Amino acid sequence: MVDSSPTGVAPERVRRLLDAELASFADRHPRSRALHERARASLLDGVPMNWMVKWAGPFPLFLESASGAHAICADGHEYADLCLGDTGAMAGHGPAPVREAVARQLERGITTMLPTEDAAWVGEELARRFGLPAWQFTLSATDANRFSLRIARAITGRPLIAVHEYCYHGSVDETIALLDPEDPEGRRVVARRGNLGPQVDPAQTTRVVPYNDLGALEHALADGRVAALLIEPALTNVGIVLPEPGYLEGVRELTRRQGTILIHDETHTICAGPGGMTGAGGYRPDMLVIGKTIGGGIPLAAYGMTAEVADRARAAVPWEDADVGGIGGTLAGYALSMAAARAALGEVLTAAAFERMLPLAARWERGVQDGIDRHGAPWSVTRLGARAEYHFMPNPPRDGAEQTAHADADLERLLHLWVMNRGVLMTPFHNMALMSPATSEADVDRHTAAFDDALEALFA
Numbered sequence: 001m002v003d004s005s006p007t008g009v010a011p012e013r014v015r016r017l018l019d020a021e022l023a024s025f026a027d028r029h030p031r032s033r034a035l036h037e038r039a040r041a042s043l044l045d046g047v048p049m050n051w052m053v054k055w056a057g058p059f060p061l062f063l064e065s066a067s068g069a070h071a072i073c074a075d076g077h078e079y080a081d082l083c084l085g086d087t088g089a090m091a092g093h094g095p096a097p098v099r100e101a102v103a104r105q106l107e108r109g110i111t112t113m114l115p116t117e118d119a120a121w122v123g124e125e126l127a128r129r130f131g132l133p134a135w136q137f138t139l140s141a142t143d144a145n146r147f148s149l150r151i152a153r154a155i156t157g158r159p160l161i162a163v164h165e166y167c168y169h170g171s172v173d174e175t176i177a178l179l180d181p182e183d184p185e186g187r188r189v190v191a192r193r194g195n196l197g198p199q200v201d202p203a204q205t206t207r208v209v210p211y212n213d214l215g216a217l218e219h220a221l222a223d224g225r226v227a228a229l230l231i232e233p234a235l236t237n238v239g240i241v242l243p244e245p246g247y248l249e250g251v252r253e254l255t256r257r258q259g260t261i262l263i264h265d266e267t268h269t270i271c272a273g274p275g276g277m278t279g280a281g282g283y284r285p286d287m288l289v290i291g292k293t294i295g296g297g298i299p300l301a302a303y304g305m306t307a308e309v310a311d312r313a314r315a316a317v318p319w320e321d322a323d324v325g326g327i328g329g330t331l332a333g334y335a336l337s338m339a340a341a342r343a344a345l346g347e348v349l350t351a352a353a354f355e356r357m358l359p360l361a362a363r364w365e366r367g368v369q370d371g372i373d374r375h376g377a378p379w380s381v382t383r384l385g386a387r388a389e390y391h392f393m394p395n396p397p398r399d400g401a402e403q404t405a406h407a408d409a410d411l412e413r414l415l416h417l418w419v420m421n422r423g424v425l426m427t428p429f430h431n432m433a434l435m436s437p438a439t440s441e442a443d444v445d446r447h448t449a450a451f452d453d454a455l456e457a458l459f460a
């Protein structure tokens, strides 16, 4: 029965089901609970990284192991992993070519601050996939974004950057900003809720534009003070929000006209294909960032640029100052990560692998859509290549604010916990599933069945 509340489900029903699932999770995970209790004595909130407490259970699931598309928790339960380390393990957990390459490299030197042949190979492969000729490496996508923004400011001599509202590009200070909902013109920038001790008020560094709004972008760039526009070609971190026809072409045209450096952050949108959305759509950004998955689980990210940006960057950074110029990382481009990336890109995340992954995500999308239709839920599903997501609204969102307005923390937590209690891991943020080359139809169908049961409990 569809309720009159925005999600179609009465909050009391969600709360009742959530309490039952929390109790069931606690019963089934005594060892995770004990490990969490122990870790609280030495780790802030009992986890090594703060967002691990965002998982849906009453305490985090401690893992015993993960292999391929599956994980086993400390209590011995097995899961189909559709979170895949929020894309860090999009190549699958420990793919054999990466493990072998890493094992070989462990014998040959892990980090030396000198290049290896693998680095040249990885640069060539990234150039082939993304159409940009000059690459640099970091340990995280956050750093790759930060350094790209520095280069853009250095070569344009402009002070500001622009981002999409509800973007996420890692912990890059200037990007943790939103539009002030109190501003009738919708232009004033404020720190995003949760922005922890910002170094500088983002209103001084950043312009924010809603996704899919070329008029707002045109206005934001018009005075020529914006060095770079940093975007995910599709939003994936607030929920998947896809571009309307012509939007990305318009973004390219406006940034080119205003001399603003366009940076595509493909860290998540690589799910669209071997060259991400940039490769699939034939787009031509000035710079491109990719992190997480390219090391097959070993820390590594990269940023690439056109020959023109590379020439301007070289001219902007005096050689003798390069090591203190704000772009660095002692282990950046270290030998182990390069060996891992060569294996991950060359043998795992290949075009053939994407040909398998995309139909799996389409199967997941169909399964979820069928459930929504069968139970009359006023919800929708979107898919971007190997990644898909459901939304608590009848039509997919057009921008991040619309997606956020339809979020429901309890309902989301219930659905995550429901499938977790039935052997499926979902990304802990919003309702997103990702396929790896190791994912199977059975893994997808396990989610479909659990999701359908949840809808039965919510809408019967």
Ligand SMILES: Cc1ncc(COP(=O)(O)O)c(C=O)c1O
Residues within 6 Å of the ligand: 086, 140, 141, 142, 143, 145, 168, 169, 170, 171, 232, 237, 265, 266, 267, 268, 291, 292
């Ligand atoms: C699009 C995008 N860029 C950058 C990052 C930051 O990656 P990292 O945490 O590896 O720095 C993320 C992380 O979720 C991301 O989704």
